[in-house]
Amino acid sequence: LCESILRAIRRYMRRKENVSVPVVDFYLFESESSTYTYLLADPETKEAVLIDPVLETIDRDQLVHELGLNLKVAVNTHCHADHITSTGMMKKRLVGLKSAISKLSGATADILLSENDKITFGRHFLTVLETPGHTDGCVSLLIEDKSMVFTGDALLIRGCGRTDFQQGSPEKLYESVHQKIFTLPDECLVYPAHDYLGRTVSTVGEERKFNPRLTKSMDEFVNIMKNLNIPKPKKIDISVPANLVCGV
Numbered sequence: 172l173c174e175s176i177l178r179a180i181r182r183y184m185r186r187k188e189n190v191s192v193p194v195v196d197f198y199l200f201e202s203e204s205s206t207y208t209y210l211l212a213d214p215e216t217k218e219a220v221l222i223d224p225v226l227e228t229i230d231r232d233q234l235v236h237e238l239g240l241n242l243k244v245a246v247n248t249h250c251h252a253d254h255i256t257s258t259g260m261m262k263k264r265l266v267g268l269k270s271a272i273s274k275l276s277g278a279t280a281d282i283l284l285s286e287n288d289k290i291t292f293g294r295h296f297l298t299v300l301e302t303p304g305h306t307d308g309c310v311s312l313l314i315e316d317k318s319m320v321f322t323g324d325a326l327l328i329r330g331c332g333r334t335d336f337q338q339g340s341p342e343k344l345y346e347s348v349h350q351k352i353f354t355l356p357d358e359c360l361v362y363p364a365h366d367y368l369g370r371t372v373s374t375v376g377e378e379r380k381f382n383p384r385l386t387k388s389m390d391e392f393v394n395i396m397k398n399l400n401i402p403k404p405k406k407i408d409i410s411v412p413a414n415l416v417c418g419v
């Protein structure tokens with residue numbers, strides 16, 4: 172509750188100060204895979220971007236129409252193993268929509284992203300930070316004023332993406348998070364692709380201080396990741412091949 176109140180106050184203050192911030196709908200949750208989809212929009216120009224949409228919730232995500240938004244890009248932070256993306260299907264429904272994923276993912280999409288590329292929507296943009304380790308093609312997306320970062324499966328709240336399949340490498344993940352995410356401002360809000368305990372948002376400062384895995388030394392981290400012993404995602408065999416072609 173405190174968290175949502177704080178967020179509302181923060182939003183209100185920004186609007187009041189007439190600072191140009193994108194509107195973000197934070198609670199597009201898909202319960203089967205515990206995935207967060209994020210919708211970002213420029214309230215003035217109505218241009219919007221969708222991050223990590225899930226096939227099961229494609230009808231809900233049509234809310235872009237209700238909001239009168241012009242969805243320009245649907246971007247996947249990586250080739251997901253636990254669910255199928257809706258970007259391919261959504262392109263069939265929305266004329267002009269472009270799909271995006273990293274070049275290093277090996278997947279096909281309209282836009283293949285690399286380090287420092289920009290995804291613009293209205294007066295705003297996201298900068299691509301390559302954050303491999305969970306998969307080789309993982310990216311995080313940083314808003315222009317560094318107030319928000321969408322970390323995909325690289326950094327989760329008090330956790331991180333697993334590293335035991337799809338080119339996973341604990342060493343790479345450790346370097347990615349420490350070099351690309353933990354160097355962002357303390358107050359930068361962290362929005363992950365998943366949370367399995369109902370948490371919604373963290374900050375770089377909190378994760379740098381309290382993340383039980385990533386506050387450890389590299390050797391300790393590698394040891395933790397090699398001993399996670401969590402079952403493989405139930406849908407991995409259908410998700411990975413589907414996501415290599417945008418889910419269609």
Ligand SMILES: N[C@@H](CCC(=O)N[C@@H](CSS)C(=O)NCC(=O)O)C(=O)O
Nearest residue numbers: 252253324330331332333403404405406
């Ligand atoms: N039970 C879920 C899969 C859970 C899982 O493996 N999550 C991944 C991200 S999706 S590939 C992960 O990295 N988890 C890290 C962790 O510490 O939990 C299913 O069957 O789909």
